[in-house]
Amino acid sequence: MKKYGFLIYITIVLILGIITVPLFHSGYLEALVGGFFSVPFYYHLLWFLFAYFIAVLLHELTHLIAFRIKGIRIKALLVLFFVIYEDNHKWHIKLNFKLLKLGGGMVIPQIKSIKEDLTYYKIASGISTSLIAAPIFTLVFGFIITALNLIFFYDMPHYTIFSFFIFLFTLLFTLASNVSTDLMYGDFKAYDKFKKDPLFKLSIITQYVDELSGYHLELLNSHIVKYPVSDFPNELLPILSTLFEYHIFEHIKNEPLLERARYVRMHAHLLRRFMRKEVYIPLAQYIIYYLDKNNLREDALALFENFKRNLDQQKLPALNKIYLLKQTSHVLGLSDEIVYLSRHEHVVPSRFSFIFESLPDFYNDEKALNLGYERFEKTIDDRLEN
Known part of the structure; x- marks a missing residue:
């Protein structure tokens, strides 16, 4: 490399010269700047x-x-x-x-x-x-x-x-x-x-x-x-959200997920932490749904009350809050909100819904979610707990 160092230096100087010489000759700056403002x-x-x-x-x-x-x-x-x-x-x-x-x-x-x-x-x-x-x-x-x-x-x-x-x-x-x-x-x-x-x-x-x-x-x-049931690092939350959604609507039991849902129920500050970031509000919903799907109705409703309080404190547009509350209440079977949830102008689960609303999948996915789920059949353990 040292052998060609001088040649490289001369080449760079020549290139810089070709570029900069016009700056001082032939009215270059006048043509460039003057033309811009003309x-x-x-x-x-x-x-x-x-x-x-x-x-x-x-x-x-x-x-x-x-x-x-x-x-x-x-x-x-x-x-x-x-x-x-x-x-x-x-x-x-x-x-x-x-x-x-x-x-x-x-x-x-x-x-x-x-x-x-x-x-x-x-x-x-x-x-x-x-x-x-x-x-x-x-x-x-x-x-x-x-x-x-x-x-x-x-x-x-x-x-x-x-x-x-x-x-x-x-x-x-x-x-x-x-x-x-x-x-x-x-x-x-x-x-x-x-x-x-x-x-x-x-x-x-x-x-x-x-x-x-x-x-x-x-x-x-x-x-x-890889993580203890009490550990919820931010990097894990999108994966948890995906797994909860899948097991809720595909009607598949998953004991590790149920353990995590129960842990969140017993440590309500975790729900508050999830909901501080808008992107994790669906995770909070899925945890509530999964408790309900596993016949832990009282736990689900208690967590829903917590969900409502935390949602009220979020800096979200009113339409987003109304949709999320009505959606969660409807899916839990607490009220019939299907007329409201079916109107496209009301379907605003997040502030960024406008990005995806032009795509057919957006409304189809929300419609499927709003249809709700079937609860798992009660086991002997479920009956004893209740």
């Missing part, structure tokens, strides 16, 4: 909107292409207020202006089921590639557009404006990719956690799977049994 304001606004659309579209298309290269089908593509989704082997497009609150887009992969290690690792590789490909492409695209403007097209005012906004959105998207919250992860953050945290990887993969196979259930349960 265009009427309304053109700036139009280029701002166009650049934002292009930046979001290309970012999401990179996610999509990465999935397809890895052999993963796509369920839906969301770009600003455009929703493109597959239903019954046909593609549809809708406009949902509520999605503007999302401020970007989303790609939802379609994974029917996972029945073996090979498929699991293939899906994991696809998600990992998609997570890292989009932010890297955004950086590269922003660099190329900006470089072309600075080197070749500095005397084209409209291209300069477009380039400026692309550069701005590149910075914005890159910063967002490095941010994580309780509800979502930026691409870079998600990629890093996905590679390092097996539980996070499993929960991300599971949320995209349509049907849980025996292999998948065994994989989920293998992580649950």
Whole structure:
């Protein structure tokens, strides 16, 4: 490397010279900056909107292409207020202006089921590639557009404006990719956690799977049994939520889950902890349902009272709270709320329902949940307890 050090140094100097010399000659700055301000304001606004659309579209298309290269089908593509989704082997497009609150887009992969290690690792590789490909492409695209403007097209005012906004959105998207919250992860953050945290990887993969196979259930349960019944780390909660939902509506008993549900009943602060984060409110519901399904009616109703108190303290819109209360009461058989729950404008289980409401699965899943469940047949032990 030392042998070619001087040559590399000269090459870098020449490249920097080619880029920077125009700054001091031939009216470069006047053409670049003057051209930017010479265009009427309304053109700036139009280029701002166009650049934002292009930046979001290309970012999401990179996610999509990465999935397809890895052999993963796509369920839906969301770009600003455009929703493109597959239903019954046909593609549809809708406009949902509520999605503007999302401020970007989303790609939802379609994974029917996972029945073996090979498929699991293939899906994991696809998600990992998609997570890292989009932010890297955004950086590269922003660099190329900006470089072309600075080197070749500095005397084209409209291209300069477009380039400026692309550069701005590149910075914005890159910063967002490095941010994580309780509800979502930026691409870079998600990629890093996905590679390092097996539980996070499993929960991300599971949320995209349509049907849980025996292999998948065994994989989920293998992580649950690693933790004592009294241990509820945040990384475990999405997996617990999935398992509770499955065993409630597939009518399957699971003693370790019942032990955990009973433990939550005896330690009500855990329910309060779950409900502090909106994403875990369904877990609180499932625990109540599972107690009831196992004929522990009094425990379920006592926990439901706790649920109502905690929900009242949450900073959620009133419509979300009303829906969740009516839904839980209805599923427990305490009241008949089917008319209210059947109206699409009322179906708002979370503040982020607007993201998925354009997809057929959203209302179908809520409808299936609202149909409730059958309780397990009472055993001798159940009768003795009651």
